[in-house]
Amino acid sequence: MEAKRQLDVLDKRLADQAYLAGNRYTIADIAVWPWYGGLAKGRLYDAGEFLQVQGYVNLQRWADTVAARPAVQRGRMVNRTFGEPSSQLHERHDAGDFLTKTQDKVLNAKE
Structure with a gap:
């Protein structure tokens, strides 16, 4: 095979x-x-x-x-729509987005 x-x-x-x-x-x-x-x-x-x-x-x-590898771990978060909200970064435009725009932070900001 x-x-x-x-x-x-x-x-x-x-x-x-x-x-x-x-x-x-x-x-x-x-x-x-x-x-x-x-x-x-x-x-x-x-x-x-x-x-x-x-x-x-x-x-x-x-x-x-x-x-x-840290870069691989960050890369796996980008455009991820499943799993823990803290492991999801729906859009990335800046390196700082990993600190401020993961889905858990986005959802908390809406509350």
Whole structure:
């Protein structure tokens, strides 16, 4: 199955290095993480169990490492319309919006 082959290729690539292109975080990680990171953590297509993603330990490490980056955490908030209101930033126009315009603050301001 092609998905398992790709997961295996990524897992082997990540066995000897921290990130996809070496030991530095690059555009390759930024581009690939939303898909394969989500798949590895079982948040994409509900396919994690079927694909046995927990067995890809290097891919799991990489997915967790990228997810822990502050910029990734902020980026996942933008245009989000589900989950905790404090994790939703419906519109972002300025870096300060993360401090003042998350959905919990917007809703409290209307009250």
